[in-house]
Amino acid sequence: MENDVLNLVKLRLGLKDDKLDDVIKSYIYEIKFKILNYCHIKTIPGDLMYLWATMTMDIVRVDQAYLDEISDTMSDNVKSINLGDTSVSFGASNEVTSTSKKSIDDIVLNYGKELRNFRKVKRS
Incomplete structure (x- = not known):
């Protein structure tokens, strides 16, 4: 299934x-x-x-934002989005401010609601 995910990521990113x-x-x-x-x-x-x-697309965009192929997939027109208490800002940067591990953990937690439907009780 990994190849299917790869193909889907590439399709969606336009690679x-x-x-x-x-x-x-x-x-x-x-x-x-994870x-x-x-x-x-x-x-x-x-x-x-x-x-x-x-989830893979999200981490690629966060962790590899400095790559031209990836930064080209992000909108240059949108600078900021405010939805209630949530604010999302976009900007050009050649620097990633978070580490891979933290970014991946954050992404997993961001999708926790959807993942909980597949979560099993942990057995000792």
């Missing part, structure tokens, strides 16, 4: 060549590991494929 495949695959496997641990499951069900791809 035409295989230049970033190894980088994207590394995030696919790391997100897979999903398995969070949900206390041994395999990822097919129903999670699209969420898995979306």
